[in-house]
Amino acid sequence: MNNDCYIVEDLLPLYNEGLLQEETTHWVESHIKSCKGCQELASLSQEPIDQEPIHSSIDTEKMLRQIHLKLSFYQIILIAISFIFAMKTSLLNGSFGFILTYTILGLITYLFYKRVTIVMVISFLPNFLWSIVDSLTSESTFLNAVFGSIFLACLHLIFAIIGCLIGFLVLKLKENGDKNEREEKMDIR
Known part of the structure; x- marks a missing residue:
């Protein structure tokens, strides 16, 4: 993993939300195409996270x-x-x-x-x-x-x-x- 991978890892959430500038988006996409580890990370970041319902032990009425x-x-x-x-x-x-x-x-x-x-x-x-x-x-x-x-x-x-x-x-x-x-x-x- 090189420095570009760390930068892509940090930018990936913004990339998925479409919040990066055009030049940065192109750079991230070109890096993802050339790096197998970042491709896996990008595909994992696209999958929805299963959220379990949170059960509180606090009795709110009390x-x-x-x-x-x-x-x-x-x-x-x-x-x-x-x-x-x-x-x-x-x-x-x-x-x-x-x-x-x-x-x-x-x-x-x-x-x-x-x-x-x-x-x-x-x-x-x-x-x-x-x-x-x-x-x-x-x-x-x-x-x-x-x-x-x-x-x-x-x-x-x-x-x-x-x-x-x-x-x-x-x-x-x-x-x-x-x-x-x-x-x-x-x-x-």
Whole structure:
């Protein structure tokens, strides 16, 4: 086997697919005609390969149930954290710590789920419920309690949405960075 045989061996897949330039194709064909070893290799490369079906030992339904269970667990944790934030950092307690905590909650929730609706539910609902309970225990009318609770929950929601926007921008920057990195790799090749 000489150096030309090694080159033909490397070019054979491209030759079979018709991806070689015309001059290279003629060179490969002339070499195959003159070399018995490369003729055998070329004929073998034309034959289809028998593929056996792949049988997986992994139970996909069980795996998906486990993933769903883990995601449900994370959802419960995020909702619990949201309720704790609602109780500890609410304006009802006279604290403005909710500004930072709900921005971080919105950011983390968006990065995890990548859905604004989930951020809205996790940040609005616990505050609304906590505020309703707190307002009804103090002697206020039901209508005032509802409107006040909506106002406070919306105020918390605004900062969660700001965190959500930060998360969106982070993902876009990462996506653009990955895209630029792939383009640079393609340029290098």
